[in-house]
Amino acid sequence: xxxxxxxxxxxxxxxxxxxxxxxxxxxxxxxxxxxxxxxxxxxxxxxxxxxxxxxxxxxxxxxxxxxxxxxxxxxxxxxxxxxxxxxxxxxxxxxxxxxxxxxxxxxxxxxxxxxxxxxxxxxxxxxxxxxxxxxxxxxxxxxxxxxxxxxxxxxxxxxxxxxxxxxxxxxxxxxxxxxxxxxxxxxxxxxxxxxxxxxxxxxxxxxxxxxxxxxxxxxxxxxxxxxxxxxxxxxxxxxxxxxxx
Numbered sequence: 001x002x003x004x005x006x007x008x009x010x011x012x013x014x015x016x017x018x019x020x021x022x023x024x025x026x027x028x029x030x031x032x033x034x035x036x037x038x039x040x041x042x043x044x045x046x047x048x049x050x051x052x053x054x055x056x057x058x059x060x061x062x063x064x065x066x067x068x069x070x071x072x073x074x075x076x077x078x079x080x081x082x083x084x085x086x087x088x089x090x091x092x093x094x095x096x097x098x099x100x101x102x103x104x105x106x107x108x109x110x111x112x113x114x115x116x117x118x119x120x121x122x123x124x125x126x127x128x129x130x131x132x133x134x135x136x137x138x139x140x141x142x143x144x145x146x147x148x149x150x151x152x153x154x155x156x157x158x159x160x161x162x163x164x165x166x167x168x169x170x171x172x173x174x175x176x177x178x179x180x181x182x183x184x185x186x187x188x189x190x191x192x193x194x195x196x197x198x199x200x201x202x203x204x205x206x207x208x209x210x211x212x213x214x215x216x217x218x219x220x221x222x223x224x225x226x227x228x229x230x231x232x233x234x235x236x237x238x239x240x241x242x243x244x245x
Contacts, residue, residue, distance in 0.1 A: 015106075015243055015244045015245045016243070016244045017241070017242070017243055017244075018098070018100060018108075018242040018243065018244055019033050019096070019214070019240060019241060019242035020033075020241060021239055021240065021241045023240055024062055024065075024066055024067060024068040024237070024238065024240065025062075025065050025066055026062060026065060027054070027057065027062055030062060030068065030094070031054060032097075033096060033097060033098075034094040034095065034096055034097060034216075035094065035095055035096075035097045036050075036052040036053050036054070036060060036093075036094055037050045037052060037093050037094075037095070038050060038093050038095060038215065038217065039095045039129070039131065039213050039215070043081040043082070043085070043087075044217070044219060045085075045219070045222050045223070046085070046123055046219035046220050046221050046222030046223070046224070047085060047086055047087055047088040047089055047220050047221040047222065047226070047228070048072055048087070048088070048089040048090065048091035048123075048218065048219050048220040048221075049075075049078060049081075049087045049089070049090055049091070050090075050091055050092060050093040050217065051090045051091070051092065052092050052093075052094075058071070059071045059072070059073070059090060059091055059092035060092035060093075060094060061092075066238055066239075067236050067237070067238045068094070068216070068236065068237045068238070068240075069234055069235070069236050070091060070092035070093070070124070070216070070217065070218040070234070070235040070236075070237075071091065071092060071218070071232055071233070071234055071235075072089045072090070072091035072092075072122070072218045072220050072229075072232065072233040072235075073089060073090055073091070073232050073233075074088060074089055074228075074229070074230055074231070075087065075088065075089055075090050078090075088220065088221060088228065089220040089221075089228065091217070091218045091219065091220060091233075092217070092218055093215065093216065093217035093218070093219075094215075094216050094217075095213045095214065095215045095216075096213050096214040096215075099131045099211035099212055099213055100128075100211070100212050100213075100214065100242070100244075101209060101210065101211050101212065102180060102181075102182055102188055102207055102208050102209070102210075102212075103182070103208065103209065104182055104185045104208055104209075105182055105185075106182055106244060106245055107179065107180045107181035107182055107188070107244075107245045108178070108179075108180040108242065108243065108244060108245060109177070109178070109179055109180075109241075109242075109243040109245055110140060110177070110178045110180070110214075110240075110241070110242050110243075111175065111176065111177040111178070111239070111240070111241055112126065112175075112176060112237050112238070112239055112240035112241070113173040113174065113175050113176075113237070113238050113239045114126070114141060114173065114174055114176060114235075114236070114237055115170070115171065115172065115173050115174075115234075115235070115236040115237075116141070116143045116149075116167070116170060116174075116235055116236075117143065117170060117233050117234070117235060118143050118145065118146065118147045118148070118167055118170045119145060119228075119229060119233075120145040120224065120225045120226075120227075120228065121145055121220055121221050121224055121225055121226055121227060121228020121229055122143065122145055122218075122220060122224055122228065122229065122233050122235075123142075123143065123144055123145065123218070123219040123220055123221070123222055123223060123224035124142075124143050124217070124218045124219070124235040125139060125141070125142045125143070125215070125216070125217055125219065126139075126140045126141040126142070126176070126214075126215075126216055126237070127139045127140055127141075127142065127214075127215050128140060128212040128213070128214055128215075129212065129213050129215055130210055130211070130212060130213075131210075131211040131212060131213050132210070132211060133210070134154075135154040135155060135156065135157075135204075136154065136204060136206075136207045136210050136212060137152075137153075137154040138152070138153050138154075138178070138180070138190060138204065138212075139151060139152035139153075140176065140178045140192075141176045143167065143170075143224075144223050144224040144225075145223075145224030145225045145228075146164070146224075146225075147166065147167060147170075148164040148165060148166060148167055149164070149165060149166075149167040149176075149194065150162060150163070150164045151163050151192040151199065151200055151202070152202075153190055153202040153203065153204045154204075155204060155205045161202040161203065162202075163192070163199065163200040163202075165194070165199060173236075173238065174194060174195055175193075175194070175195050175196060175239075176192075176193065176194060177192075177193040177196075178190060178191065178192055178193070179191040179193075181245070182208050183203070185208060186205070186206055186207075186208050187203060187204060187205050187206065187207065187208070188203065188204045188207040188208060189201060189202070189203055190202045190203070190204065214242065216237060218233065218235040220233070
């Protein structure tokens, strides 16, 4: 029994896979780990309204197994959001069906490869957002129409640690990795990597124990400027994995 016991400890020490790299192999695998739209619905803080469900994949596509594609398309005649924001695009978003929590003494490794637009008016994002309150929010990768990639950790609406750096060759895939770790039973550290290079370390207060959704969306205009594109915009993600440490 002793070898089995030691093996069990070794497996536990390796953590758990929360979202595997096969999650975009098919719509079936996508829907095992993700739900459509934002956790709260179709609208947020830009001019794109998210559209999609298990039978409507016009804006949330897996046309190549292993690659999730979000499509934003210009539109007219949509009702504004409840806050009065004009809707100029229909687009796609998904969020993790389950929430994820940094427990004391643990953390996450999250990585994926992105082909993300950076033109004015395009606002793709890959982020963790508090399920019960805001903040917490960690923008694991965000592009706001400037040619840069942004990494952000929110402690309050006005207390934000952030870094913007040049995002070369947006038509190529680039690797992003994030290491989230409990620091002291309450606060976390976040290491952000771009193409295997550590670019910044940020800290979030009181994140431990707070449930988080992973969100992938292609928003438009808003903080990325306007006017946005007059033709279709594509945002592609592949090789996503989410590991608990």
